[in-house]
Amino acid sequence: MLSLSSSLRNRGRIMKILTLIAVTALHAISYPALAETDFNTHPRFDIDPKLGVAGDFSGTYKYWKDTQAIEQFASIQTNSDNEWKMNGKNMDIVEDDFHPGHLAVDEGEKLVNLWEHREAGFKSCLGAGTTTLEGIAANYPMYDAKLGKVLTLEARIEHCAKKVLWQNFKQGSPVNASIALYLKSLSDGLPIQIDVDSGPMKEAYLRGETLFYKRIGQLNFACASCHTPGSIMGNRLRGEVPSTPFGDVSHYPTYRSPVGEVEVLHKRFMRCLKQMRAKPLKPGDPAYVDLEVFYTSMSNGYPIKAPSIR
């Protein structure tokens, strides 16, 4: 017993010395590298908000810019290495354009008409003054001067439900999502038009841009780590190939077949953050609103497709 314990102690001493040597060696190697790399932000790209979707930095815009282009490049959809270049837009024109998203649109229409019947003024609140809801979704997110903040479409529905109906249609809930999808389907085919040139919208855009490049979570990932050229974009990330963030907003809220429900954009952000091993925020969080403004400006000029399936 005695000899065993003494040998163990000796071994412990030797290990301590070895570790000390290793640690000093590591410090010597890694210190200069640490100083050179910025672990808080991803390198930035020049994105011109004036160009909108045409400013796509991935070089894949020509494949999915309109229906003709998507049909023309139909052959690359079958190639698993190049499929990401379609940016998922080939899903919009499949022949089986018949999915539970259509049911959610009907549900949303029923809800809007039912609540308008019970409490007059719901529609005019949704339309911010006008009762014609056609085409309003293309201009969201927008700055509301009366409320003094940037509103997304879901935030508008939540606000109107609280103000007019005394109901809580929480953002991300199925009721809110189906109404949002109904409003978006009324703007189907219209190009997204939001103005981020000045005022609070520009501030939101700049904050959203910062968030896009900000590294967070246990894996130290930014949005840009997977969705900018030179990163994982176009390469395999487990079973998937990340694609460009341009034009993505146009089909949200979308029916997600893996989840089996209509998903709003903020729920998608939550899923991304979970995969980045970061703590997801709640739908409607100001950080998500800023990020949505940035994402929507990257889809400026691209027609809305609703209802859609992904």
Next chain:
Amino acid sequence: MSNTMKVRVKNKNGVVDVKVIINHPMENGLRLNPQSGNKIPAHFINQFIILVNGQEALVSRCTGGLSKNPFYGFKLSDMKPNDRITVNWTDNTGQSGSADAVVN
């Protein structure tokens, strides 16, 4: 909510392409509730019938193996314009739904 369904028919030279989508949870009765640990009771469509002008054209008996919000697609031949297609479903809890479509 559970009774919402949609039917779409497309006529192509007498062959009619029928597409049906049903809003249904399709619980197979084996899943556990993550919070309580209890089994979620089975709730799935077990009968799906297509009638053409009141006559049975297709009967499908199904179990909980189908996905949530099931989608049916099939073709019916020898169809004429103004034929009426009726879709009926019944589930194991006794709920049912029905929808009509007329061939164009």
